[in-house]
Structures are given as structure tokens and as C-alpha cells.
Amino acid sequence: MSVPAAHLSSMKQSPPSAGKLWLVGAGPGDPDLLTLRAARLLATADIVVHDGLVGAGVLALIPPHVERISVAKQRSRHTMKQDVINALLVREALSGKQVVRLKGGDPFIFGRGGEELDAAREAGVACEVVPGITAAAGCAAQAGLPLTHRDDASAVSFVAGQCRDLSDQDWSGLAGHGRTLVIYMGLATASAIADKLIADGVSPDLPVAVIERGTTADARVMRSLLTDLGDLVAREKVKSPALIVVGKVAARADALDCLGAPGIAAKIRDFT
Ligand code: SAH
Numbered sequence: 001m002s003v004p005a006a007h008l009s010s011m012k013q014s015p016p017s018a019g020k021l022w023l024v025g026a027g028p029g030d031p032d033l034l035t036l037r038a039a040r041l042l043a044t045a046d047i048v049v050h051d052g053l054v055g056a057g058v059l060a061l062i063p064p065h066v067e068r069i070s071v072a073k074q075r076s077r078h079t080m081k082q083d084v085i086n087a088l089l090v091r092e093a094l095s096g097k098q099v100v101r102l103k104g105g106d107p108f109i110f111g112r113g114g115e116e117l118d119a120a121r122e123a124g125v126a127c128e129v130v131p132g133i134t135a136a137a138g139c140a141a142q143a144g145l146p147l148t149h150r151d152d153a154s155a156v157s158f159v160a161g162q163c164r165d166l167s168d169q170d171w172s173g174l175a176g177h178g179r180t181l182v183i184y185m186g187l188a189t190a191s192a193i194a195d196k197l198i199a200d201g202v203s204p205d206l207p208v209a210v211i212e213r214g215t216t217a218d219a220r221v222m223r224s225l226l227t228d229l230g231d232l233v234a235r236e237k238v239k240s241p242a243l244i245v246v247g248k249v250a251a252r253a254d255a256l257d258c259l260g261a262p263g264i265a266a267k268i269r270d271f272t
Contacts, residue, residue, distance in 0.1 A: 019093040021120045022100045023107040025132015026050070030215040031057035033133050038102075041130065042066075046097035049089060053104025053241060055216065082112055086119035093125040104241075106134040110160050110184050134158075136182040139214030139243045143221040145253040152248040153180040161186025161193055161244070172200045180247035187242055191230025197246065202226060209250035212242040221255035 022041050027033035034042075042048065042061050050059065052072030062068055069088070071080040080088075092099045107113030107129055120127035136158055140147050147156045157174040162185035175181035175197050186193055198204050204227035212220040224232045226246060232238070245253070 019096040021093045021127040023113045024102050024130040025106040026054045026058045026102050027133040028135045028138030028215045029055040037130050045100040048100045050102040090123040106132045109134040139211040143253040147180050156180040158182050161189045175202045175246045183244040186244045190233040194229040207251040209245040209253040223255040
């Protein structure tokens with residue numbers, strides 16, 4: 001029986017390297033919110049490649065002998081392009097290392113973990129994903145803001161506020177009665193987001209919460225109404241990372257009421 005040529009050539013290849021890539025969620029900031037698996041991998045990795053969202057407390061858990069590379073990205077400035085990061089991860093794993101790619105929150109929620117997994121698969125690198133607590137879950141927990149509630153919301157959506165062609169994105173039906181909309185990366189476009197939702201028919205009086213640096217000791221939680229969202233972000237000089245929650249549940253947040261326009265606090269109270 002003849003052996004197909006493709007099979008022969010794969011038999012000639014060198015055995016798979018023992019290197020491996022782990023796409024690890026670091027959670028939203030507080031090191032106590034790491035999974036046990038993530039903590040174990042940080043202790044046993046050869047190299048940790050992390051982004052800028054990973055909290056200092058989490059980075060402090062990486063033993064000093066473990067090589068560490070930051071590929072921090074900012075909205076306006078990409079220090080390392082995604083394909084360069086992908087190539088770095090693949091190269092290190094192919095050289096036989098245990099590579100931990102540490103990402104804020106969960107690797108598969110606005111984390112480009114899918115692209116890194118694709119790159120690993122294409123290169124034949126073994127890759128495993130370790131989920132993390134995404135910012136929405138961590139921030140909501142800290143703010144005492146249930147993302148779903150039997151009385152208020154039976155659906156929750158996560159959207160990226162800083163996405164290509166915001167105005168072309170169809171968000172209709174994602175916010176409004178019985179729904180919670182969580183916006184990641186929405187600070188720079190907060191005003192445009194509020195306008196877009198209101199134009200789609202969402203009530204301008206729907207409560208919103210803005211949570212800055214959620215799960216950390218210096219977190220700030222602010223509440224207002226959708227109509228005030230852009231002003232609130234400007235007035236309070238909200239800084240990244242911050243999350244915006246739109247929906248009736250936002251009125252339940254344990255938060256400062258903000259508070260520019262008169263009557264907002266009373267209107268929020270009407271929802272609670
Ligand atoms: N993969 C991450 C999200 C990356 S996108 C996750 O699952 O959480 C980056 C955005 O996440 C930030 O712009 C911000 O909107 C949100 N974010 C991340 N950490 C946060 C935090 N500690 N507090 C508030 N928002 C946070």
C-alpha cells in the first residue's frame with residue numbers, strides 16, 4: 001500500500017515543540033480576581049507578554065526570574081501592532097517556551113484573543129485559553145449593579161464604543177426596556193453614543209452608570225441619565241479605563257449621583 005505524499009512529508013517534520021501559548025485573562029484589576037489557573041501559570045511561565053490594562057497588583061505576582069514584555073496599547077498610539085504581537089507569541093512558543101499572554105479582563109471580550117488564537121493555530125502552536133473576569137462583571141459587582149434583574153433586565157449586551165464607523169453600527173434594540181447595554185472603550189465617544197441611542201428611540205431619561213478603574217481601590221462610580229452621559233464624562237474628567245452601563249439597572253448602582261443638571265438625582269431615584 002502506498003503512503004500518500006502529504007503523509008510522508010508530515011512524518012519527516014520535526015516533533016512538535018514542547019512550547020505552548022496560554023491566552024490568560026487577568027481580570028479587571030484586583031489581583032484577588034485572578035483565577036487560580038491564571039495565578040499558577042504566572043508562577044510557572046517562561047515569559048509573560050502583557051498589555052497595559054493588566055493591574056500592577058497582578059504583575060507583582062510574576063516571579064522576578066520570568067521574562068516580561070509589555071505590549072501596552074493606547075487608543076491613539078499602538079506601541080506594538082497586533083501582527084507583531086502575534087509573531088512574537090508564535091516565535092517564543094516555537095522556541096520551546098511556556099508563553100503566557102496576559103490580557104486585561106477576559107481574552108475573548110474585546111481582547112483580540114481570537115486573533116492570537118488564530119495565529120497560534122496557523123503556526124501549529126499549542127494554545128489554551130484561560131478565561132478571566134471581564135470588566136463588565138467586575139465593575140458591576142463592585143458597584144452593586146446587577147447586570148440582569150428579574151424586575152429590570154432580562155438581556156445584557158456588550159458593545160465596543162470605540163469601533164470603526166460608530167454611526168454605521170446597528171445597536172437598535174440593544175438598549176431600552178428590559179435590557180442592559182454595557183459599553184467598553186466608550187469614553188471618547190460618550191456623547192455620540194448617547195445621541196445614537198436616543199436617535200434609535202431609547203429614552204433620554206434612562207439611567208446610566210459610569211465606572212472608572214473598577215475593582216481597584218480608587219474606583220469611582222457615577223450615575224446619571226442618558227441625556228447627560230457626554231457631559232458627565234467631561235464634567236467629571238473620567239479617565240480610561242471606564243465602563244458605561246445604560247439601562248434601568250444602572251439606577252441600582254451604589255454611586256455618586258452626578259449631578260450637573262438639576263433634577264437628575266430625583267429622576268434617577270424614580271427608577272429605584
Ligand atoms: N478584555 C477586557 C476588555 C478590553 S477593552 C475585558 O474583558 O474586560 C478595554 C476596555 O475595557 C476599557 O476601555 C474599559 O472600557 C474596559 N475596562 C477594562 N478594565 C476596566 C476597569 N478596571 N474599569 C472599568 N473599565 C474597564
